[in-house]
Amino acid sequence: MATQIVMDHTGDSRHQFDPADAAAVAEAEARFKRLAGAGFAAVKRLGEGKSEILRSFDPTAEETLFIPRLQGG
């Protein structure tokens, strides 16, 4: 199962999907586009503290984190 993690006021909200399920992948891709369009940064966890910014939906990513747009404090 792959997981999309969206940071929010509850800590985060998680959405799991089966990469082998075409309908679930399509739903996950739609979520990716919706969040990216809203200014969220999508980040793929690579392990050992490393990560990669995703510019487009990656159905092979086991864990994708969505971070709200940054602002100066």
Next chain:
Amino acid sequence: MIWAEVGKVAVGAVLMAISAGVTILLVAGMEATSKRVERKAVTLLQLWLSPEQAEQYSSHGHFEVVGSDTGTRYRIRHGRMMNIDQLDSAGNKVCEWCFAPKGNLAAGDCMLAQKIALERFESGALAIANHRPA
């Protein structure tokens, strides 16, 4: 007549006590929720830290990251605001930076976003950040 007045006072006192009780329960509930959210965010942060960063955070309440564009070292302290120290080669604090994700997020989420931003798109993050000298 006097019993009617006593009755009004008694009812008022009971209502005030109920109101105070409800307020206490609401505040306690909010605090419990806040702690639960914070724990959840810190758990997520710890999963995304390197083993070395996790050890630093566990021991000292802060961890270091290296900027993706300049190789500069930063120390991210537990918190949400003004919690990023830029360090010189000797580990001395040069200045503080402040940026965070929009929304009312827990400290753990803010720290994770700051780590990823500095490690993956340092210049872009600092371009929107506020800073002040040490």
